[in-house]
Amino acid sequence: MxxxxxxxxxxxxxxxxxxxxxxxxxxxxxxxxxxxxxxxxxxxxxxxxxxxxxxxxxxxxxxxxxxxxxxxxxxxxxxxxxxxxxxxxxxxxxxxxxxxxxxxxxxxxxxxxxxxxxxxxxxxxxxxxxxxxxxxxxxxxxxxxxxxxxxxxxxxxxxxxxxxxxxxxxxxxxxxxxxxxxxxxxxxxxxxxxxxxxxxxxxxxxxxxxxxxxxxxxxxxxxxxxxxxxxxxxxxxxxxxxxxxxxxxxxxxxxxxxxxNHACCGHTFAAIDAALELRAAGVRSEDVAGIEIETYRTATEVAGRTDPHDPGEARFSLAYTVAAALVLGSVRLRAFETEALRDPAIRALMARTTARVDPELDKLAPGRRAARVRITDRRGIPYERLRLTRKGDPDDPLTDxxxxxxxxxxxxxxxxxxxxxxxxxxxxxxxxxxxxxxxxxx
CATH class of the missing domain: 1.10.4100.10 (2-methylcitrate dehydratase PrpD)
Structure with missing residues (x-):
């Protein structure tokens, strides 16, 4: 057949x-x-x-x-x-x-x-x-x-x-x-x-x-x-x-x-989850001097926008969604309203954000969508979080x-x-x- x-x-x-x-x-x-x-x-x-x-x-x-x-x-x-x-x-x-x-x-x-x-x-x-x-x-x-x-x-x-x-x-x-x-x-x-x-x-x-x-x-x-x-x-x-x-x-x-779990491109999710975990651990957006995102290649290609100006572009931007996560504490509908898109605090963090491919994380895709977020604060103290999966994936599902x-x-x-x-x-x-x-x- x-x-x-x-x-x-x-x-x-x-x-x-x-x-x-x-x-x-x-x-x-x-x-x-x-x-x-x-x-x-x-x-x-x-x-x-x-x-x-x-x-x-x-x-x-x-x-x-x-x-x-x-x-x-x-x-x-x-x-x-x-x-x-x-x-x-x-x-x-x-x-x-x-x-x-x-x-x-x-x-x-x-x-x-x-x-x-x-x-x-x-x-x-x-x-x-x-x-x-x-x-x-x-x-x-x-x-x-x-x-x-x-x-x-x-x-x-x-x-x-x-x-x-x-x-x-x-x-x-x-x-x-x-x-x-x-x-x-x-x-x-x-x-x-x-x-x-x-x-x-x-x-x-x-x-x-x-x-x-x-x-x-x-x-x-x-x-x-x-x-x-x-x-x-x-x-x-x-x-x-x-x-x-x-x-x-x-x-x-x-x-x-x-x-x-977030209202944007799924290729940004692992990085968002890592940023939210760092925020929950006490990292304050106003203290952030720099953000480095390491992830798989498709994420950087599809969600690599560095200066989005409308909700559609922002949903496909690692820089924007991670910055919004740190400032707002959530990346759902509010994050893509005009007020958030123009938020000076989010814009400032985006300007301090870089994203690149990590060859080891790239090897895991598509079966695992991973990202590492490194944050350096204004005192030079580094913080890092690695997410090997995304909240909502089958190995870390949302409950009923x-x-x-x-x-x-x-x-x-x-x-x-x-x-x-x-x-x-x-x-x-x-x-x-x-x-x-x-x-x-x-």
Missing amino acids: TVVEQLAAFAVAQRATPLAPDVRHGAVRAVVDWASAIVPGAATQAARGLAEALDPPPGPARLIPSGRATDVRTAALVNGTAAHAAELDDIYRDAFYHPGAPTIAAAFAVADRLDACGEDFLRAVTIGYEIGARIALAVGPAHYRNWHTTGTVGTFGAAAAAAELLRLDAARFAGALSLAATMTAGLQQTFRSPSTGKPLHSGHAAEAGVTAALAAEQGLTGALDVLEGPAGFGVATAAVTGLAVTRLGDPFCVTAATVK KELRAKFDELVPAFIGGSRAEAIASALWSLPSLSRVSELAWG
């Missing part, structure tokens, strides 16, 4: 058994975390501007969090964009990939259309995470040199989630993945230069994945060897031949996602309580406390929810 046929066969075979408790709980956590990302993301200009530009037509799906009814593809596109816009969505660490934003957006859109139950929705999320993450692992870091994996591989995750909800048989499921492959997109230059287009990668992936699944349901077919073929996805985007997918469900990738605290910090400010509480309660109870449409969006 080709790779897409193996993936489809795996997905369809899973329907014979209930989700394991840990897998189900992992999927619930992923959806709760996605809600924490999409609600503030929907308020960004990227998401609002897209929704206004499209003037969504009525339909069976909903925009989140407004609850506005629209068609399935538009819901996937706008919600997928919003879920990535505030840089709060989850990560599959080993593959430089944000699985949740496109996958769950696609699943919600199709679940609304079908009036699916919570358990079926969670199974679709699980399958979408699994297939997307395994393909991302297969093409590896080589793919991430030029391509934004969330925009490319996210299309497969979205297609798989939609195909699972549509209960496509193995042949049509493989067709959905094959069609998804030829609609993938997302270039890294979009976020290496000044731009507000990065969230659109996730939205396009969600929409394209839904389109592929709906088309396959109606009998459209794709090239079954589109992943490993001589002119296929692997060769074209990563120079990877003989692309293989192994260890499906061992463990399920939805149980191993990184929850973002911490995940709920993230939701409670981010969501009520946009939709009100009582509505946020009702949504949180429903999301944590998804396995027993008879209809996903009961969620009180809007």
